[in-house]
Amino acid sequence: MSIYDDIKKPVISLAPMEDVTDTVFRQIINSIQRPDLFYTEFVNVEGLNSVGREKVIHRLKYDPTQNPIIAQLWGIKPKNFFKGAQLVKELGFDGVDINMGCSVKKVVQRKAGSGLITQERDIVKRIIERTREGAVGLPVSVKTRLGWDSYDFEWIEFLIEQDLDVLTFNAVTAKGDMSLVPNWDIISKIVRLRDDMRSKTLIFGNGGISSLKQAKEYAKKYCVDGVMIGRAALSNPWIFSQQDEVSTEERIEMLREQVILFQKTWGKKKSYNKLKKFIKTYINGFSGSQEIREDLMECKSIEELLEKTDNLFD
Numbered sequence: 001m002s003i004y005d006d007i008k009k010p011v012i013s014l015a016p017m018e019d020v021t022d023t024v025f026r027q028i029i030n031s032i033q034r035p036d037l038f039y040t041e042f043v044n045v046e047g048l049n050s051v052g053r054e055k056v057i058h059r060l061k062y063d064p065t066q067n068p069i070i071a072q073l074w075g076i077k078p079k080n081f082f083k084g085a086q087l088v089k090e091l092g093f094d095g096v097d098i099n100m101g102c103s104v105k106k107v108v109q110r111k112a113g114s115g116l117i118t119q120e121r122d123i124v125k126r127i128i129e130r131t132r133e134g135a136v137g138l139p140v141s142v143k144t145r146l147g148w149d150s151y152d153f154e155w156i157e158f159l160i161e162q163d164l165d166v167l168t169f170n171a172v173t174a175k176g177d178m179s180l181v182p183n184w185d186i187i188s189k190i191v192r193l194r195d196d197m198r199s200k201t202l203i204f205g206n207g208g209i210s211s212l213k214q215a216k217e218y219a220k221k222y223c224v225d226g227v228m229i230g231r232a233a234l235s236n237p238w239i240f241s242q243q244d245e246v247s248t249e250e251r252i253e254m255l256r257e258q259v260i261l262f263q264k265t266w267g268k269k270k271s272y273n274k275l276k277k278f279i280k281t282y283i284n285g286f287s288g289s290q291e292i293r294e295d296l297m298e299c300k301s302i303e304e305l306l307e308k309t310d311n312l313f314d
């Protein structure tokens with residue numbers, strides 16, 4: 001029995017985003033309106049199995065109110081995926097997602113993330129198998145792209161053959177011109193291919209979605225089982241609610257809530273700089289927001305930011 005048996009379709013989820021979708025931001029989204037499914041930021045399995053474990057394990061922190069939630073792992077060594085998946089199971093997550101889509105340099109250089117698209121298929125198979133063994137019964141999914149530098153149906157067909165619970169496609173390639181504009185037509189071709197192959201794997205689409213309405217429209221139009229929303233949630237944490245307008249007071253209040261929760265959750269463990277991008281999240285779209293934002297960006301500490309935002313109400 002997996003969460004995907006019960007969960008309503010299309011499954012609208014919050015995409016995994018490094019240094020964005022930590023337990024604090026997910027909690028904030030939860031307090032407004034949660035998506036159907038959460039993911040953690042990606043967690044490096046080599047890091048989890050090294051002396052540097054402390055540097056990455058914080059990414060698996062979550063609050064039980066966030067279930068259903070999937071932990072996302074990235075790396076290269078099958079044995080580390082095995083141990084990583086065991087830990088994910090122990091911690092009470094609802095599934096394991098394997099990152100085969102990240103294209104940032106530090107990841108691709110190690111042939112991990114989207115680098116796996118260019119690897120021997122045997123290695124990819126071993127990673128999936130060992131993750132499954134570690135996850136004992138938890139659903140296992142893969143998030144990837146449409147290919148390395150061109151649409152790659154050999155890669156896509158290979159993944160469908162792996163009998164995964166879910167395959168999520170960010171509708172771009174890792175490199176080249178097709179890495180820029182999401183192509184959802186390819187995603188609907190993948191859905192047809194999945195049906196032709198008589199596979200039960202759910203297909204989720206991702207890339208360039210800007211509202212809940214668009215997510216639902218795309219699910220219908222492209223026949224996917226789910227839609228994942230990333231950057232649009234960072235610029236609008238209200239995205240999963242039906243709320244069209246958010247007042248200035250509400251925006252400032254929510255920024256303050258996030259800052260206070262960040263401090264309570266992480267203390268000195270995470271640098272204040274990781275919070276700064278959220279000033280832009282909340283302080284935008286109202287008259288005078290640019291000046292206020294620029295002023296708040298000058299703050300050097302949480303205390304200063306809280307003091308300044310408190311004074312905004314005067």
Ligand SMILES: Cc1cc2nc3c(=O)[nH]c(=O)nc-3n(C[C@H](O)[C@H](O)[C@H](O)COP(=O)(O)O)c2cc1C
Nearest residue numbers: 015016017018041042143170207208209229230231
């Ligand atoms: C700041 C940032 C961090 C990201 N970190 C991850 C990650 O940890 N794991 C992952 O699979 N994708 C990651 N992504 C990719 C997103 O999950 C998503 O696939 C991509 O942003 C496209 O969706 P969007 O157009 O809705 O943003 C990240 C994207 C951004 C912008």
